[in-house]
Amino acid sequence: MPLNYGAPRAAAGLAEQARHIAGTRPTAAATLAAAVAARAFALNHQPEQARQALADADALMERLPEGERSDTWLTYGEQKHHVHLSHAFTTLADTRRANESQQRALELSAPTSTMTRTLLTIDAAACSHHDGDSEEACRRTVVALTALPVDYRTGLVRRRALDLYEANPRTAPPRARCTGTTRRRSRLTATAPTAGGHARSPRSGSTGRPLVCCGHRECQWSPAGAG
Structure with a gap:
C-alpha cells in the first residue's frame, strides 16, 4: 500500500476512507484503519491528526x-496493534511510547517472525536517532539488516532503512563518529537487489547522489571501505 512505499498523503486519504466505511463500532477493520491512519498522518507531518x-x-x-x-x-490482535503503534510513535519522535510498544510487540512476536522483528529493531534505531545518537541508530540498523538474508533486504525493510538514512542530517552531531559500521550501513542500503534482481550501483544508488550515513565524507561508500 502507499504507506509502506513513500506515499503517506495517499495512504492517509485511503485510511480515512477505510475508517468511514468501517464505522465507529469496535471491529478489527475499524481499529486497523485508525492505526494505519495514525502512521500515515505521522509520516505526512500531521502530528495532531496522528495523535487523535x-x-x-x-x-x-x-x-x-x-x-x-x-x-x-x-x-486484529495486540501484537499487530503494537507494531503499528511502534511505527507511529517512532515517526512522531515520541520515543518513550514507541519503545514501550516495541517491547510489547517483541514479547508477542514469535521468534520466527523475522521481518516483524527487523522492522521493530529499525524503529528502535530510529528512536536512538531521535534521542540524539545517530551513530547508535546506524549501528543498530546495520546489525538488523546484516542479520537478514540478502533477498530479504528489499521492499518494506529497505524502505524503512532508507527512511532512517534520509532522516540523518548531512552534518552529524558532534558526538557521532564515522566508523566502519556507518560505511557498511551505506553499502548495505546501496547494494540491496532491485525488483529485477540486480544489485544497485554501490557508489551512487538510483539517484546519482553519494550514499552517506551521517553526512561525513568518510562515511561515503568506497571500494577501499569494502569488507
Whole structure:
C-alpha cells in the first residue's frame, strides 16, 4: 500500500476512507484503519491528526471483542496493534511510547517472525536517532539488516532503512563518529537487489547522489571501505 512505499498523503486519504466505511463500532477493520491512519498522518507531518487517530485506535482496541483479537489476516490482535503503534510513535519522535510498544510487540512476536522483528529493531534505531545518537541508530540498523538474508533486504525493510538514512542530517552531531559500521550501513542500503534482481550501483544508488550515513565524507561508500 502507499504507506509502506513513500506515499503517506495517499495512504492517509485511503485510511480515512477505510475508517468511514468501517464505522465507529469496535471491529478489527475499524481499529486497523485508525492505526494505519495514525502512521500515515505521522509520516505526512500531521502530528495532531496522528495523535487523535492513535487515541481512537487505542479506544477501539480496548473495546474490541475477544473473537476479533486472534492472530489472523481478518482479525486484529495486540501484537499487530503494537507494531503499528511502534511505527507511529517512532515517526512522531515520541520515543518513550514507541519503545514501550516495541517491547510489547517483541514479547508477542514469535521468534520466527523475522521481518516483524527487523522492522521493530529499525524503529528502535530510529528512536536512538531521535534521542540524539545517530551513530547508535546506524549501528543498530546495520546489525538488523546484516542479520537478514540478502533477498530479504528489499521492499518494506529497505524502505524503512532508507527512511532512517534520509532522516540523518548531512552534518552529524558532534558526538557521532564515522566508523566502519556507518560505511557498511551505506553499502548495505546501496547494494540491496532491485525488483529485477540486480544489485544497485554501490557508489551512487538510483539517484546519482553519494550514499552517506551521517553526512561525513568518510562515511561515503568506497571500494577501499569494502569488507
